[in-house]
Amino acid sequence: MSMDRRKFLKIAGLSALVGLGGSEAFELLQPGALEASEGHEVEGGAKKAHEEGPYAGDKIRWGIAIDIIKLGENPAMAKKIITTCHYEHNVPNWGNPKDEVKWIWEDDYEHSFPDSYNDLMAEKVEGMPFLLLCNHCDRPPCVRVCPTKATFRRPDGVVAMDYHRCIGCRFCMAACPYGSRSFNWLDPRIALKREGRKLNPRFPTRMRGVVEKCNLCVERLDAGKLPACVEVAPDIMIFGNLVDADSPVRKVLRERVSMRRKIQLGSKPSVFYLV
Amino acid sequence: MLENALQGSNRYWGWIFFLLTLIGIGFICYLYQLRHGLGITGMSRDVSWGVYIAQFTYLVGVAAGAVMLVIPKYLHHYNPYAKVVIFGEFLAIAAVIMCLLFIIIDIGQPMRMMNMILHPTPNSILFWDMIVLNGYLAINIICGWNSLLAEKKGVPTPGWVKPFIFLSIPWAFSIHTVTAFLYAGLPSRHLWLTAIMAPRFLASAFAAGPALLLLVLLLMRKLKIFDPGPRPIQTIAITVCYAMIANVFFMLLEFFTSYYSNIPAHMHGLDYLFFGLQGYGQLVPWMWTAAVCGAGGILLLLIPPARRNYLILTFACAAIVLSTWIDKGVGLVIGGFVPNPFDRVTPYHPTLPEIAIAVGVWAVGAFILTVLYKMALGVRTERRLI
Numbered sequence: 334m335s336m337d338r339r340k341f342l343k344i345a346g347l348s349a350l351v352g353l354g355g356s357e358a359f360e361l362l363q364p365g366a367l368e369a370s371e372g373h374e375v376e377g378g379a380k381k382a383h384e385e386g387p388y389a390g391d392k393i394r395w396g397i398a399i400d401i402i403k404l405g406e407n408p409a410m411a412k413k414i415i416t417t418c419h420y421e422h423n424v425p426n427w428g429n430p431k432d433e434v435k436w437i438w439e440d441d442y443e444h445s446f447p448d449s450y451n452d453l454m455a456e457k458v459e460g461m462p463f464l465l466l467c468n469h470c471d472r473p474p475c476v477r478v479c480p481t482k483a484t485f486r487r488p489d490g491v492v493a494m495d496y497h498r499c500i501g502c503r504f505c506m507a508a509c510p511y512g513s514r515s516f517n518w519l520d521p522r523i524a525l526k527r528e529g530r531k532l533n534p535r536f537p538t539r540m541r542g543v544v545e546k547c548n549l550c551v552e553r554l555d556a557g558k559l560p561a562c563v564e565v566a567p568d569i570m571i572f573g574n575l576v577d578a579d580s581p582v583r584k585v586l587r588e589r590v591s592m593r594r595k596i597q598l599g600s601k602p603s604v605f606y607l608v
Numbered sequence: 609m610l611e612n613a614l615q616g617s618n619r620y621w622g623w624i625f626f627l628l629t630l631i632g633i634g635f636i637c638y639l640y641q642l643r644h645g646l647g648i649t650g651m652s653r654d655v656s657w658g659v660y661i662a663q664f665t666y667l668v669g670v671a672a673g674a675v676m677l678v679i680p681k682y683l684h685h686y687n688p689y690a691k692v693v694i695f696g697e698f699l700a701i702a703a704v705i706m707c708l709l710f711i712i713i714d715i716g717q718p719m720r721m722m723n724m725i726l727h728p729t730p731n732s733i734l735f736w737d738m739i740v741l742n743g744y745l746a747i748n749i750i751c752g753w754n755s756l757l758a759e760k761k762g763v764p765t766p767g768w769v770k771p772f773i774f775l776s777i778p779w780a781f782s783i784h785t786v787t788a789f790l791y792a793g794l795p796s797r798h799l800w801l802t803a804i805m806a807p808r809f810l811a812s813a814f815a816a817g818p819a820l821l822l823l824v825l826l827l828m829r830k831l832k833i834f835d836p837g838p839r840p841i842q843t844i845a846i847t848v849c850y851a852m853i854a855n856v857f858f859m860l861l862e863f864f865t866s867y868y869s870n871i872p873a874h875m876h877g878l879d880y881l882f883f884g885l886q887g888y889g890q891l892v893p894w895m896w897t898a899a900v901c902g903a904g905g906i907l908l909l910l911i912p913p914a915r916r917n918y919l920i921l922t923f924a925c926a927a928i929v930l931s932t933w934i935d936k937g938v939g940l941v942i943g944g945f946v947p948n949p950f951d952r953v954t955p956y957h958p959t960l961p962e963i964a965i966a967v968g969v970w971a972v973g974a975f976i977l978t979v980l981y982k983m984a985l986g987v988r989t990e991r992r993l994i
Contacts, residue, residue, distance in 0.1 A: 430954070431652040440950060447951035448873060474795055480734040481723040500723050501646075501716020504734055506656040510796030512949035516656060516716065518647035541645035542716025598795040 388471075388576045393489040395469070395549060396575040396603035397560070398582050398591060403569050405461045410569055411439045414464060414562045421550070421561040423538045425524035432524075434515040436547040437466040437562060445606075448595060458608065464570075466562075467492060467513040467547035468594060468602030475505035475514065484544070490575075490603055491549045499543040506544060510595050511602075517541045575603060609760060612986025613979040619831075620982070627975045634968010637961040638713060646716055649962040654954035655945040657714070659966050664710035666816070666937035667973075668787045669809060671703035671744065673817010675780035676847050682773050688839040691988075692825065694759075697752035698980040699821050700780075704745040706973040713965055733789045740783045747776045752980070760987045784809045791944065799877030800944045802865075808858040809936075814851035816932035818844045819905075819925040824977075826922050834985055838916075845921060849909035852928050856902055859935075880953065881943045888946075888953040891939055898934035901927040 388394045404410060418437045419426070425434055443450050445463040469492045476486050483499035486492050506514045520541040525532060532538065536552060539545055550560035558564070563572040573580030582605075591605040616624075641648050651658045677696035680686035712718050729735050750772045758765045765773075785806045791797070792805035802808075822844045828834040866874040879885045881895045905927035914920045947953050958966075 430654075431650075432647055433653050444950040444952060447947075447949075478732050478734070478794070480729050480732040480738075481720075481727045482729050483723070498720070498723055498727065499717065500720045502711075502714070502734060503656045503716070504732070504790075506653075507791075507797065507944070508794045510949055512654070515653055517645065518649075518651070519645045540717075541647070544716075595796065600795065 391488070391490070391576050394471075394575040394603065395490050395554070396573065396582050396605065397549075397563070398571040398585050398589075398605040398607050399464055400569050400571065400585075400589075400607045401461050401463060402608065404464065405457075407569075408462055410566050411462050411464060414566050414570065415439065417561050417565045418547070420530070421533055422536050422548075423521075423525060423532050424545075425521040426528060427519075427524050432518045434517060434521060434545065436515075436545070437464055439463065440465055446592070446594060448597070449592075463606065464562075465511070465513070465594075466604060467549070468511055468600070468604045469547075469549055471601035471603065472599060474508040474510065474598075474600055478504045478508040480504065487551070489554070491551050491554070492546075493548055493551055494543075494545060496537070496539050496543045496545065501542040501544065503544060510598050510600060514544050514546045516544050571607075609756065609983045609987060613982045616982065620978075623978065624975070627971045627978070630971035631968050631975065634965050634971065637964040637968065640961055641713070641965065642718075646714075648959060650956050650958045652954060652956070654948040654952070655942060655956035657941050657945070658956055659958045659962055660710045660714035662937045662941040663966055663969070664707050664714070665787060665809075665941060666933055667703045667706045667710065668741070668784055669813030669932070669936060670817045670820055671700045671707065672780045672784040672810065672813040673815075673821070674700035674748070675777055676814050676818045676851070677821070677844070678773065678776055678780070680843070682770075683777070686843070688837070688843060692821075692836050692840045692844075694752055694755055694984055695825065695981065696817075696821055697748050697755070697776075698984065699817070699824070699977060700748045701745065701752060701980065702973045702977040703817075704741055704748070704783075705976055706969055707741055708745070709969045709972060710966075713969065733786060733793065737783075737786050737790060740779065740786050744776070744779050744783050747772050747779055751776055756984055756987055759991065762991060781810065784813050791940075796949060797944045798873045799881075799940070802862060804858055804861060808855065808862075811851055811855035811858055812932045812936060815848050815855050815928055816936075818851070819848045819928040819932070822848065822925045823922065823929065824981075826918060826925070828981075829918075834988075841918075841921070842915065845909055845915050845925075848925065848928060849906060849915075852902060852906050852909075852932075855932070855935075856906065876947050876951075877943050880946045881939050885947065886953045888955055890955050890957075891942065894934050895939055898931045898939070902931035902935075905931060 415435075415437050418424070419435070422436060424436050427433055439462050442454065442458050442461055442463060445465055469490055471490065473484075473486055473492045475484050476492060479485075480502060481498050481500055483495045484492060484505055485495070501516065503516055506516060517539055518541070521539050525538060550558070550562075553560060559567075559572060560570070563570040571582050571585050573582030575582060577583060585607065586605060589607045591607050593602045593605055596602070649658060649660075674696035677689050677693045681689040681693045712721065715721065724735065724738055751769060754769045755765050788806035788809040791800035792802060794800055822841065825834075825836050825841065825844075829836065863878065866878050876885055880888065881891050882899075883889070884892050905924045908914045908920055908924035908927070915924070942956055945954075945956075
């Protein structure tokens with residue numbers, strides 16, 4: 334079989350891009366560049382690109398880009414986002430780190446990116462609040478280890494949980510490199526009751542003995558709504574379809590420098606941090 | 609054969625009731641855990657496996673260790689093991705049952721346990737661990753029971769059992785390899801992410817299992833219940849010694865790779881265990897105790913006159929059991945969770961009910977072992993073999 338010039342260029346160009354992207358802690362995503370170079374060779378280049386790009390074959394691949402600069406300018410928003418999410422999903426507040434359950438929370442740069450921490454970091458970055466949540470990885474280690482398929486990856490890329498199938502072995506918690514998963518050590522309804530909080534009737538409370546985490550608001554996505562965190566802070570949490578080159582998230586990723594947590598592990602997170 | 613376990617001296621019944629008391633206390637604590645959830649343990653979001661899974665890991669090793677008697681006896685026809693090999697098989701049965709119990713008490717929704725079978729997931733190592741552990745239990749029950757039955761009837765072990773005995777050899781390796789894979793394939797848990805996890809587990813298992821067995825044999829000899837004779841005792845002691853040397857060697861390899869490469873993430877787990885990290889050194893005294901016991905045990909077993917002195921031999925075996933237990937039953941699991949994915953240290957302190965439940969499971973194992981050994985000894989007394 335012979336390889337024509339066009340095919341050779343495509344493969345060579347893609348390999349070079351993938352090679353560059355994989356080895357950097359600071360990831361410079363330039364999907365625009367990929368499409369431009371393809372455009373010379375292929376008719377309708379932009380469409381063609383994602384058939385072979387990072388999300389090849391997918392129609393929908395949800396992702397979030399979190400604007401850390403904007404969040405830093407308005408740090409009160411972090412708490413608002415967290416509260417909105419936790420109220421939306423009836424996530425209990427135990428008030429102690431041992432029983433803690435959380436879906437989205439705040440941490441500093443040093444602990445969010447412990448393996449790419451720089452001692453001589455710009456002060457601005459040092460004090461910036463980072464919002465941490467499930468990364469909805471393309472190759473999720475938690476899904477790989479789950480013995481009952483209680484955690485699974487949906488075709489749209491959301492890593493979801495079936496609370497009724499989970500046996501509570503916590504293998505997924507050991508496997509997740511991002512500490513995104515929480516276990517209901519005690520009955521979460523006790524804490525919710527103690528708080529005297531008004532429950533959200535549209536989302537079930539969990540029982541003790543199962544693992545939970547951010548579900549990217551699948552219940553809202555399936556109803557055609559945006560995730561709760563995006564709805565409350567649309568200029569900080571930029572949401573969209575990573576496959577679609579014209580989606581808001583792809584646009585902002587084209588324009589801004591972004592980072593992802595622990596990309597050297599190959600789990601391919603779909604949560605990006607704009608810095 | 610079971611009738612042999614229903615008659616015994618006051619000492620025997622005293623021991624049985626002591627174990628039943630421990631089992632009862634553990635069971636009550638387990639009911640408390642079932643009612644309130646795993647929140648009654650010291651585990652947390654950061655250290656999400658604790659004493660239970662650590663004991664499970666150690667006991668898989670003890671179960672696999674029985675193969676160190678099966679190989680010489682059945683592959684090399686080493687006859688001094690003829691009378692002790694059944695004790696190894698029975699130890700494996702008790703150990704595997706403890707393993708399964710430790711898994712059951714560790715899961716948050718034990719009533720959904722069958723989901724593992726209803727929704728089989730071959731990409732999960734836990735699925736394979738379930739298969740190999742239950743398989744090993746079945747194989748050892750088949751082999752142990754039929755060998756004993758044959759002994760009772762005064763006939764050789766039936767031919768159809770032989771393939772199971774041979775199968776038990778690779779199967780023993782498989783249980784501990786698969787258990788090592790539970791840990792060794794997880795990204796970002798640097799203490800566990802090592803290709804020599806399985807060989808390390810096997811080496812430690814082949815030291816810990818036979819050492820524990822030797823302690824039981826020496827105890828039976830002391831209590832004048834059963835005397836295995838000097839040859840099997842010395843051979844088992846030598847096996848323990850070489851396996852432990854391999855285990856320590858593998859551990860030193862881990863130290864070399866971590867510290868010579870100087871990669872912080874690779875050093876942090878060992879730092880936490882042996883030197884303390886970010887001001888937390890909860891396990892440092894434990895780990896150095898394990899190091900001293902391991903080295904001391906090897907030294908005593910290496911010197912032939914020391915090894916032949918049963919008092920020193922008892923000390924050496926106890927030191928090695930303690931050393932391997934701390935290494936796998938305390939340090940390995942907890943150390944893997946420290947530091948957490950955010951490079952922070954969360955200490956873990958098991959609670960009293962958690963310890964009582966774990967002791968209860970150990971007591972179940974000791975109970976099963978006692979009953980099985982009593983049966984075996986009863987058969988031999990009947991046949992005037994001892």
